[in-house]
Structure formats: C-alpha cells, structure tokens
Amino acid sequence: MSEIRRDPVIGRWVIIAPERATRPEPVPVRTPERQPAPCVFCGGQEGLDPHEIFAVRATDTLRDTPGWQVRVLPNKYPVLRIENKLEREGVGMFDRMTGVGAHEVIVETPDHDVQLADLPEPHIAAVIRTYRERMADLAGDERFKYVLIFKNQGYLAGATITHPHSQLIATPVTPKRVKEELNGAEKYYDFKRRCVFCDIIRQETHMTPERLVFENDAFVVLSPFAARVPYETWIVPKAHACDFTAIREADYLALAQALKSILLRVRTALNDPPLNYLIHTAPFRRPRPGYWATIQHDYHWHLEVIPRLTRAAGFEEGSGFYINPVAPEEAAALLRSVEINAAAPAVGRVEADILAAGPVGR
Amino acid sequence: MSEIRRDPVIGRWVIIAPERATRPEPVPVRTPERQPAPCVFCGGQEGLDPHEIFAVRATDTLRDTPGWQVRVLPNKYPVLRIENKLEREGVGMFDRMTGVGAHEVIVETPDHDVQLADLPEPHIAAVIRTYRERMADLAGDERFKYVLIFKNQGYLAGATITHPHSQLIATPVTPKRVKEELNGAEKYYDFKRRCVFCDIIRQETHMTPERLVFENDAFVVLSPFAARVPYETWIVPKAHACDFTAIREADYLALAQALKSILLRVRTALNDPPLNYLIHTAPFRRPRPGYWATIQHDYHWHLEVIPRLTRAAGFEEGSGFYINPVAPEEAAALLRSVEINAAAPAVGRVEADILAAGPVGR
Numbered sequence: 001m002s003e004i005r006r007d008p009v010i011g012r013w014v015i016i017a018p019e020r021a022t023r024p025e026p027v028p029v030r031t032p033e034r035q036p037a038p039c040v041f042c043g044g045q046e047g048l049d050p051h052e053i054f055a056v057r058a059t060d061t062l063r064d065t066p067g068w069q070v071r072v073l074p075n076k077y078p079v080l081r082i083e084n085k086l087e088r089e090g091v092g093m094f095d096r097m098t099g100v101g102a103h104e105v106i107v108e109t110p111d112h113d114v115q116l117a118d119l120p121e122p123h124i125a126a127v128i129r130t131y132r133e134r135m136a137d138l139a140g141d142e143r144f145k146y147v148l149i150f151k152n153q154g155y156l157a158g159a160t161i162t163h164p165h166s167q168l169i170a171t172p173v174t175p176k177r178v179k180e181e182l183n184g185a186e187k188y189y190d191f192k193r194r195c196v197f198c199d200i201i202r203q204e205t206h207m208t209p210e211r212l213v214f215e216n217d218a219f220v221v222l223s224p225f226a227a228r229v230p231y232e233t234w235i236v237p238k239a240h241a242c243d244f245t246a247i248r249e250a251d252y253l254a255l256a257q258a259l260k261s262i263l264l265r266v267r268t269a270l271n272d273p274p275l276n277y278l279i280h281t282a283p284f285r286r287p288r289p290g291y292w293a294t295i296q297h298d299y300h301w302h303l304e305v306i307p308r309l310t311r312a313a314g315f316e317e318g319s320g321f322y323i324n325p326v327a328p329e330e331a332a333a334l335l336r337s338v339e340i341n342a343a344a345p346a347v348g349r350v351e352a353d354i355l356a357a358g359p360v361g362r
Numbered sequence: 363m364s365e366i367r368r369d370p371v372i373g374r375w376v377i378i379a380p381e382r383a384t385r386p387e388p389v390p391v392r393t394p395e396r397q398p399a400p401c402v403f404c405g406g407q408e409g410l411d412p413h414e415i416f417a418v419r420a421t422d423t424l425r426d427t428p429g430w431q432v433r434v435l436p437n438k439y440p441v442l443r444i445e446n447k448l449e450r451e452g453v454g455m456f457d458r459m460t461g462v463g464a465h466e467v468i469v470e471t472p473d474h475d476v477q478l479a480d481l482p483e484p485h486i487a488a489v490i491r492t493y494r495e496r497m498a499d500l501a502g503d504e505r506f507k508y509v510l511i512f513k514n515q516g517y518l519a520g521a522t523i524t525h526p527h528s529q530l531i532a533t534p535v536t537p538k539r540v541k542e543e544l545n546g547a548e549k550y551y552d553f554k555r556r557c558v559f560c561d562i563i564r565q566e567t568h569m570t571p572e573r574l575v576f577e578n579d580a581f582v583v584l585s586p587f588a589a590r591v592p593y594e595t596w597i598v599p600k601a602h603a604c605d606f607t608a609i610r611e612a613d614y615l616a617l618a619q620a621l622k623s624i625l626l627r628v629r630t631a632l633n634d635p636p637l638n639y640l641i642h643t644a645p646f647r648r649p650r651p652g653y654w655a656t657i658q659h660d661y662h663w664h665l666e667v668i669p670r671l672t673r674a675a676g677f678e679e680g681s682g683f684y685i686n687p688v689a690p691e692e693a694a695a696l697l698r699s700v701e702i703n704a705a706a707p708a709v710g711r712v713e714a715d716i717l718a719a720g721p722v723g724r
Binding site for chain 2: 005006007008010011012013014015017093094146148150152155156157159167169171175176177178181184185188196197199203207208224225226227228276278279280304306311312313314317318319320322323324325326327328330
C-alpha cells in the first residue's frame with residue numbers, strides 16, 4: 001500500500017508507491033514504439049476496462065458500452081487509493097500518512113490515433129467539461145484538499161500509454177507548488193490590493209505584448225516573464241476567478257479554442273515535442289478561517305503548458321533554479337508566427353449529437 | 363547576455379540564457395553515442411582548452427600542460443558570466459538582474475574512459491579538495507551568495523560531455539532549494555534546539571538502521587526517509603558542520619571512500635544509470651544580523667546522490683510532489699547487498715606523487 005511521507009527538513013511530501021514498481025514499464029532509456037490500436041482505451045474495448053466513473057456519451061447509450069466521446073476510468077496503477085482510510089502517524093522523528101487519494105484517467109476520445117489538438121473544439125470543450133465535473137465531484141470528499149488535473153503527452157513527458165488521455169490525482173494535502181502560488185499571490189495582494197495574475201494580464205496585453213501568443217474574448221495565452229523551460233505558456237482567464245470549477249458554461253468553448261491553438265502551435269513550431277499541461281486552481285478548503293474571503297480575490301486559476309525540450313540536471317535539482325535557453329519573447333514570437341491550419345477536421349454529425357446530449361455521469 | 367528573472371507569483375528565479383541555445387546540442391530524444399577520446403578535457407589536449415583556473419598537479423609541471431590529476435576550466439557555454447556587472451531593474455511589474463555568476467568545469471581525471479567511481483580513493487579525495495578550493499576562492503567575491511557544486515553523469519542526467527567532470531555555478535542569489543532547507547532546519551532548531559540532520563543521523567544509525575547503506579568514521583550514507591526518487595541517497599558528515607569549506611584535511615579521504623562506495627553500489631545494482639550528485643552547504647552570507655550564529659548550529663552540509671531512473675511528468679511539475687515507486691528501505695537493502703570489488707585499481711606511483719604534491723592553484 002502506498003504512503004505519503006514528509007521530508008523532515010523541507011516539509012515536502014513524497015508519495016512512496018511501491019505497487020507502481022510492478023507496472024509494465026522498464027527503466028526508460030529511449031522512446032518506445034507507439035502502441036498499436038486497439039488498446040484498452042479504444043472505442044469498442046469497453047468490456048476490457050474497469051467500469052467507467054463518468055462519461056460524456058449519447059443519451060441512448062449505456063455505461064461501459066460504445067457511443068461515448070470522453071470517458072473517465074480509475075487508473076489501473078494508482079499512486080493513491082480511494083479505499084484507504086486517512087491515518088497519520090509518526091515514525092520516530094518522521095511523519096507519514098496512508099496513501100489516500102484518487103487517481104483517474106480521462107480518456108479524451110475513442111480514437112487511438114489522434115492527439116487532443118486534432119479534435120474539434122466542441123470535443124475539446126467536452127474534455128474540459130469532464131475535468132470540471134470530476135473535480136466538482138471529488139470536492140465532496142472531506143478527505144481531499146486538492147485535485148490536480150494534468151496531461152502527459154509523449155514518452156519523455158511521462159506518458160506510458162499512447163492513446164490520448166489526461167489524468168487527475170486527488171490528494172489529502174495541498175501540493176507544495178500550489179501552496180507557493182497561493183502564498184505568493186496572497187503576499188502580492190496584501191501589498192498591492194490587486195491580484196497578481198490580473199496585473200500580469202493587464203501588463204502583457206496592453207504594455208508589453210511581446211510575450212502574448214493568443215487571445216480570445218475569455219482567455220489569454222502568454223509566455224510567462226520567468227518561463228522555466230523553452231516555450232512554456234500559460235492560459236489565463238481574463239475574468240478574475242480563483243476556482244476552475246466555477247467556469248461558466250459559455251467559457252468551455254473559449255478555453256477549448258485557446259488550448260487547441262497553443263497545442264497546435266507548439267506541435268507545428270517544435271516538431272511535436274513531449275509536453276505536459278496542468279491546471280492550477282484553488283484548493284478545496286484551507287485550514288484557517290476566512291479562507292475563501294482571502295483566496296477569492298488573491299488567487300487566479302490557470303492552465304500551464306510545459307514542453308519537454310530540455311533535460312533536468314544536477315544544478316536544477318540542487319538549486320530549484322531553472323535554466324531556460326530560449327527567451328520568452330523569442331518563444332512567443334515563434335509561437336505567434338505559426339499558421340494554424342484553418343481546415344481542422346469538422347465536427348461530425350454523430351459527435352455534434354453527442355455533445356448536444358451533455359454529460360452522463362455515473 | 364544572460365539575465366536572471368523573478369517569477370512574479372512564486373518569487374522563483376529563472377536564468378534566461380539565450381547564448382546556450384547556440385551550443386552544439388540537438389533537442390534530446392535518445393541517448394547519443396559516447397564521444398571518442400581524445401576530447402578537449404583529455405590529458406595532452408591542454409593546448410586546446412581555455413586556460414586552467416586551478417589544478418591539482420605535480421609541482422614540477424606548468425599551468426596548461428600535462429601532469430595534472432584534477433583540472434578546473436571555465437565553462438565554454440556559461441549560464442552566468444563572471445565579467446558582468448550586477449544590476450537589478452524592474453520591467454513594469456517584473457524584476458530582473460544581470461546574469462552575473464561563475465560557471466566552471468572540474469575535470470576529474472585526464473583519462474577519458476573511466477568514471478569518477480573507478481578512480482582510486484586518493485584521486486577522488488583530490489577532486490573533493492578541488493571542490494573546496496574553488497568554493498573557498500569564489501566566497502571572496504562579494505557579488506556571490508552561493509556556489510552549487512554538482513555532477514551530471516549520463517545523457518539523461520544532463521551530461522553533454524562524456525569525459526568525467528563535475529561543474530560549479532556561483533549565483534548572486536541563494537537558490538530556492540537551499541533556502542527551503544535553511545528555513546526548515548531553522549524551524550526545527552527553534553522547536554527542538556537540535557540540528558535536524560544530526561537527529562536524522564542519530565535515528566538512522568541507532569534506532570532504524572534499515573535505511574543505512576554505508577558508514578565510516580566520518581560519514582554516513584543513507585537512503586532518506588522521504589526519498590524523492592528511487593535509490594536517492596545522502597552522504598552526511600557525522601560531526602555537525604554547516605559549511606563544506608570547513609571540511610578537515612583528514613576527512614577528504616573518508617568522504618572519497620563514502621562517495622566511491624555509493625557510486626559503485628548504484629552502478630552495480632542499477633546497471634550504470636544516469637545520475638546527479640550535488641553538495642548542499644551554507645550560503646556565503648545571509649542578509650540579516652546574527653546569521654552565522656544561527657546557521658552554524660541549525661544547518662548541516664551534505665551531498666545528495668540522485669539516480670535518474672524515472673521521468674518527471676505533469677503531476678510532479680504541477681504539484682511539487684514526488685512519486686517514488688521504490689521504498690527507501692528496499693533501496694537501501696539492495697544498495698547494502700552489493701559486493702564492491704575490493705580490487706579497485708591501485709594508486710599508481712605517478713598519481714601518488716601528484717597527490718603528495720598537493721594542489722597548485724593560480
């Protein structure tokens with residue numbers, strides 16, 4: 001059974017998940033071949049899978065049968081398990097807790113041989129809607145403080161399965177990286193009485209647009225001033241909001257457009273690199289009074305897209321510094337210059353019907 | 363020219379080093395071939411290099427000629443430059459400073475086709491002595507707050523050059539990861555009035571030795587309780603000391619023995635994986651009064667060895683959590699069980715003579 005251990009110096013939490021060592025994956029040395037279809041995530045293979053947790057599917061279809069557009073399954077090799085009871089204990093001077101959480105796979109399409117960026121915008125909107133539905137559902141579990149939604153695309157970005165999918169992990173502690181953002185945003189607000197992300201949007205769209213890649217009515221895509229890695233970008237909602245699950249129905253499509261745009265730009269400009277993206281949003285609750293009163297005005301959810309073109313090395317690991325060999329302004333200029341093929345696959349009739357039907361949960 | 367930028371949310375510093383994009387390195391997809399000897403770091407190629415900054419060499423030999431055992435050169439593709447003037451400026455709401463620092467290569471041996479672990483212990487001791495000499499020298503530069511000494515071994519650990527070498531980077535700000543350790547150690551001391559590392563050594567050697575890998579009179583090698591990655595180990599001096607540069611002459615050989623032991627164990631048990639190691643020590647100065655009074659009793663220098671067997675992915679990047687599929691107790695058991703070949707290459711006469719001669723710096 002996995003457990004969560006606390007580093008006694010830094011206070012960093014580490015998930016010790018010995019069960020995952022038995023998963024079918026060798027020590028990576030080089031990129032493996034693409035897996036052939038059909039795989040367990042493919043349309044028509046629903047009988048092989050664990051039962052679906054949630055799906056966006058045509059209303060006249062049954063759970064665990066074909067006819068779905070987006071489908072959520074429990075991870076077969078979970079790093080944290082929902083069945084566990086949350087228990088904390090000391091081990092001499094050390095601290096650990098049981099590996100309680102949730103680990104789910106969001107299968108983005110029944111089609112094995114596409115990428116998320118190839119899907120029509122309404123289909124990508126259905127993926128985003130699925131993120132929101134799962135996050136909102138897991139928020140009801142008192143044991144969880146946070147749900148991180150993320151995507152690993154390409155072997156060197158951590159993907160072991162070729163079929164397009166994202167993942168979510170719900171954790172009983174707020175992740176360190178999120179805490180750092182919350183603390184930083186709170187400090188900025190205390191000093192300025194303004195949200196730091198709102199200030200970034202204002203500066204980058206009006207004063208220094210050289211790091212802006214794309215914008216529509218509801219979102220900006222920008223290369224952050226202190227980008228960690230080459231071609232890192234953030235998708236930030238223009239309207240201030242700390243909580244991704246409060247996204248308006250009307251904004252699914254705008255976010256899908258922004259996401260598709262940046263994924264296609266990165267793929268075209270950089271020869272389809274491995275990449276990760278992830279959503280940073282407010283945690284479910286904070287262990288002190290007045291939490292929502294504070295966080296609602298100081299934090300701002302966003303989606304970070306991180307291509308994997310460089311290798312982490314000893315300096316980065318030891319210092320926490322990042323070394324980025326591409327200036328964010330140059331990165332943004334290249335990504336802006338990409339001509340995105342306007343003739344993306346049209347939304348097929350069946351697919352449009354499915355979307356109209358809306359989500360069907362468990 | 364490179365610059366150092368501050369992330370406006372987290373406060374994390376990022377080195378934007380566009381010059382490094384021109385270095386001869388493609389986007390990594392698979393491990394490249396080993397580079398053939400002779401390379402610019404090989405014995406006999408001294409004429410091709412930039413001038414040496416420091417060397418451990420026979421007393422009757424001249425700078426930039428053969429006869430050296432360990433040799434320090436400026437990095438040809440520095441991420442920070444020593445010639446720059448330290449200037450800080452705002453860019454709208456953002457903050458940056460010039461890329462001032464030092465970036466040096468420590469060539470560990472004139473021999474191309476060995477690893478550090480293959481060298482006799484007295485030779486490894488000369489490498490460690492070189493680390494200390496360079497750190498002590500750079501401490502005199504008022505612009506620098508920290509020197510990180512690290513090693514990238516193997517392509518997937520960030521090495522671009524095959525010839526055995528380590529590196530150092532001096533920075534004008536204290537790295538985030540080091541600050542986190544300093545803050546954590548200070549908090550622990552405030553609460554317990556004991557050094558957290560001393561407590562770890564006490565617990566791991568006396569109470570719970572299942573994570574202990576190796577020890578000699580002066581050092582322990584242990585698998586930390588909350589190891590980030592499979593087979594991570596720390597070498598920690600038994601005697602409390604915050605500052606690596608204060609290492610006693612007598613301890614060079616003991617540290618060399620511990621380092622050689624763990625490098626050979628990792629190589630044998632894990633089929634020569636890519637790895638990093640790095641030294642965490644106290645920064646040169648802290649911008650508040652009473653710094654040394656505090657840090658001298660709460661911080662404890664150490665060397666971290668980090669094999670690279672897993673790929674970082676979206677969850678780790680987004681959360682700051684690590685997922686480690688190998689329990690530290692199992693890792694330590696495997697590393698302890700390795701039979702290190704007692705018949706390591708003997709110290710040759712010439713090499714012994716060189717060591718006796720001691721370091722020759724500029």
